[in-house]
Amino acid sequence: MSKSFKVGTDTLPIFTNLTLGIQKGEFLALMGPSGSGKSTLLNILAGIDKPDGGTVRVGDANLDQMGENAKTQWRAHHVGIIFQFYNLMPMLNVADNVGLPLLLKPLSRKQRKDRIDRILELVGLTGRQTQLPSTMSGGQQQRVGIARALVTDPAVLLCDEPTGDLDRASADEVLRILRFLNRDLNKTIIMVTHDPEAAAQASRVLHLNKGSFVEQAEDVPA
Ligand SMILES: Nc1ncnc2c1ncn2[C@@H]1O[C@H](COP(=O)(O)OP(=O)(O)OP(=O)(O)O)[C@@H](O)[C@H]1O
Numbered sequence: 001m002s003k004s005f006k007v008g009t010d011t012l013p014i015f016t017n018l019t020l021g022i023q024k025g026e027f028l029a030l031m032g033p034s035g036s037g038k039s040t041l042l043n044i045l046a047g048i049d050k051p052d053g054g055t056v057r058v059g060d061a062n063l064d065q066m067g068e069n070a071k072t073q074w075r076a077h078h079v080g081i082i083f084q085f086y087n088l089m090p091m092l093n094v095a096d097n098v099g100l101p102l103l104l105k106p107l108s109r110k111q112r113k114d115r116i117d118r119i120l121e122l123v124g125l126t127g128r129q130t131q132l133p134s135t136m137s138g139g140q141q142q143r144v145g146i147a148r149a150l151v152t153d154p155a156v157l158l159c160d161e162p163t164g165d166l167d168r169a170s171a172d173e174v175l176r177i178l179r180f181l182n183r184d185l186n187k188t189i190i191m192v193t194h195d196p197e198a199a200a201q202a203s204r205v206l207h208l209n210k211g212s213f214v215e216q217a218e219d220v221p222a
Pocket residue numbers: 005006007014032033034035036037038039040041
């Protein structure tokens with residue numbers, strides 16, 4: 001896959017003939033300097049951004065052969081996205097934020113409520129349904145963000161610096177949930193992070209370096 005951006009009259013290459021395979025059920029951490037293309041890669045995997053050339057397959061979906069509407073539908077069913085700054089709707093309460101992705105699904109009010117309640121329990125936010133995000137801590141807001149990403153039961157979770165705005169204790173709680181989702185619910189997780197402690201939770205760490213990935217070397221005892 002190749003990707004560049006046009007900046008004025010210049011072309012800024014981000015990836016040139018990048019080949020990357022991610023296994024179902026992996027917990028992959030993507031690291032690398034600012035501007036190296038980590039978020040761009042997540043956007044390409046989500047079908048939000050398009051490569052200039054090459055092929056991007058996620059499960060059975062061949063993203064480069066799908067139109068925009070098909071990709072939007074596909075994303076709504078198969079991919080959950082978790083953001084650094086949560087991206088919650090401030091005027092909606094917790095239950096309505098978490099339920100947003102379900103608006104595209106033909107569910108009854110009761111089915112919707114049951115699913116929201118179950119997911120909130122999973123992220124440790126039972127009883128918070130009517131609370132507004134602005135009255136919650138950063139860690140709690142991120143757990144609402146995780147619940148929203150999970151509510152459609154996607155196979156893949158894309159996380160863009162999910163602990164980047166959190167203190168250590170809240171970050172550790174978010175990482176504990178991500179680890180649980182990976183190990184116990186078999187979610188494939190791709191997490192961009194600058195935090196070595198977050199990366200240490202992953203089953204594989206890749207460092208983006210000048211448009212290609214370098215696998216983190218195993219620690220070799222001296
Ligand atoms: N829509 C765009 N138009 C032009 N340039 C862009 C666009 N999106 C990203 N870029 C450029 O592409 C490069 C990669 O950006 P990207 O956000 O993927 O990096 P990153 O590794 O996620 O960085 P960070 O760690 O700072 O979030 C940067 O130089 C950025 O300025």
